[in-house]
Amino acid sequence: MMLFSTPPYVLGQGSVRRVMLQVLIGLLPGIAAYIWLLGASIVLQLLMATVAALAGEALMLWLRGKPQGLFLSDGSAVVTAWLIALAFPPLAPWWLIVGGTLFAIVVAKHLYGGLGQNPFNPAMTAFAVCIVSFPALMSQWPALGLKLNLAEQLRLIAGLIPRVDVMSGATPLDALKTALKLGEGAVDVPTLLATQEVFGNFAGRGWEWVSVGYLVGGLWLWQKKIIGWQAPLGFLGSLFMLAAALWVWSPQQFANPLFHLFSGGTMLGAFFIVTDPVSGSTTSRGKLIFGFAAGVLAYLIRVFGGYPDGIAFAVLLMNLCVPLIDMYTQPPIFGMKNER
């Protein structure tokens, strides 16, 4: 945000709108898996988040005296909205997603200067704000065995029927952490992964395929050159290495690296969050460092911290470091020797 990379500039084709549209297309495989596994309630969440984001965007553009059409149609607000909807629990009450999205757009994006100026990733800011403020609601994920018809899901989101704890379960990451804590050393990870309902073939039951969907969409974005390889590889690489090291050291206490790669928000974070061109680092080496450190932090927070997943906090903490990273990773000016 504060430092720009040095010339020569190579211009990619297409505008902000085109890039954002392709990011949205990249999210579709993950969304498809999500709908297939957990029902259509996510579509309603996506819709509500989109409407809230566009309304918030329009309001702030009007207050700031900016052209409405140009910024409303660039799609950046919709990308933020979709990321929020995918990161939040699918049966969360409507006001949670609407409030979170409005916070992301109004506070995290526009109060810092709008598109291109925000130091923090808006979607992750919304997630952090909501998980700090409403920890119970943000940790209620529907159990996969639970079959609710669409009408019941909609009534739950609208808050018309009371929330019952039976309907919801923890995320696979949370379940693992809680079981280990309650077991006091009497349980070990391989047994838990093999026996508990919530775990599937290689990660959380069902969720693993949503993660595969994000991976497919992310690889497509990389192949289309919308995102670089540095940030995702740094993120997944450091998470994998840290998980592998601890797993080799003590497989009884720590889940295997594959589980961590396909659990929680890892894949969504790797390809759609740490690749954010605004709040992330701008230089190539900086992106690698940014992703690497975010992966380390995400693993530490999710395994040793009190929150179900650590991606949001890791990304926000690394966003704070971006000016520093950018300063130390400036490439030499074209034609000049590197002075350092």
Added chain:
Amino acid sequence: MISREEFRQIGANGVWHQNTSLVQILGLCPLLAVTTNLVNGVMLSLATIIVMAIANVAVASLRNLIPHEIRIPVFILIVAALVTVVDLLFNAQLHELYLVLGIFIPLIVTNCIVLARVEAFANKNPPLHAAFDGVCMGIGMLWTLALLGGLRELIGGGTLLAGIEMVFPALQPLQLLPADYPGFLLALLPPGAFILLGCLIAWKNWVEARAAARRPSSPPLALGDGV
């Protein structure tokens, strides 16, 4: 004696133009910590007003006797003595509130607002002016902390005047939002205080910018004593 114009200017500076929280951005530590509700903010501000008024008078009266080189330790001694009095008073009379405000009452000693006014104003002005300046600066802090505390309390928990029964046993807190309001915890945490304080500062700047735009020909307001 204090002239009408001086009176007006000291008052306007304290309450608005040099507002301790919105312009000088002083005393952020108690601001963040105690404005989780309106009553705490108001009561800490009242304690600060008492300390500031008396400390300003004391320093202004002694300003010709205090050696310039050691003025800061002398100021701190005077302020510390007064804060101890207020601290004991709160402990004796409003014990429950004292437990809530806790360390922040003794910490008024180190509060930069008090020291700033003593150093920048009372040390250079007669006692009556200094007393009025202390009160007005305190009122500026009072309404800001009250507004911030009220907003944080309302957004964070949907109530207003929580804890009022610690000051007036006959009164009850108001439940302004419906009882099933889930509460927005962030507003009660320090980040919420920072975000809301930022909004208040932006609001003040907006009000001033609008006022300045309306009267383009008028001379800029004298900002007074230059803290």
